[in-house]
Amino acid sequence: MTENERRNASNVFGDPMISCSTSPLTGFFRDGCCNTGPEDTGMHLVCAEMTADFLAFSKDAGNDLSTPMPQYGFAGLKPGDRWCLCVTRWKDALNAGMAPKVVLEACHLSTLEWVTMDELKAHATTA
Numbered sequence: 001m002t003e004n005e006r007r008n009a010s011n012v013f014g015d016p017m018i019s020c021s022t023s024p025l026t027g028f029f030r031d032g033c034c035n036t037g038p039e040d041t042g043m044h045l046v047c048a049e050m051t052a053d054f055l056a057f058s059k060d061a062g063n064d065l066s067t068p069m070p071q072y073g074f075a076g077l078k079p080g081d082r083w084c085l086c087v088t089r090w091k092d093a094l095n096a097g098m099a100p101k102v103v104l105e106a107c108h109l110s111t112l113e114w115v116t117m118d119e120l121k122a123h124a125t126t127a
Contacts, residue, residue, distance in 0.1 A: 009036075048085045048103075050079050051079050094115065
């Protein structure tokens with residue numbers, strides 16, 4: 001996927017995506033947006049606002065997002081941080097009653113292939 005294609009990606013409303021977070025810098029391409037492409041096998045589509053409960057859930061599920069890994073330039077996430085999550089992890093959290101809030105304007109349109117707009121809207125927070 002080219003930079004131009006990423007710049008023109010659509011959110012779940014069909015509008016241009018807004019940035020999810022630049023501090024911490026998120027996204028599969030580390031461009032601040034929940035962009036995707038063929039190389040993004042994890043489908044980092046959902047802009048989510050971290051909570052302590054979700055971070056514990058994710059760690060228990062084998063994806064520790066809170067522990068710093070300086071060797072990868074990763075400071076670890078804390079409650080309140082926004083991060084592009086794998087859509088399947090968000091769906092797992094939803095099914096477990098642990099889904100964090102999402103920024104709809106920053107969620108990639110492809111998210112709707114995995115979850116419904118109603119599910120997303122029920123967990124929406126403001127941009």
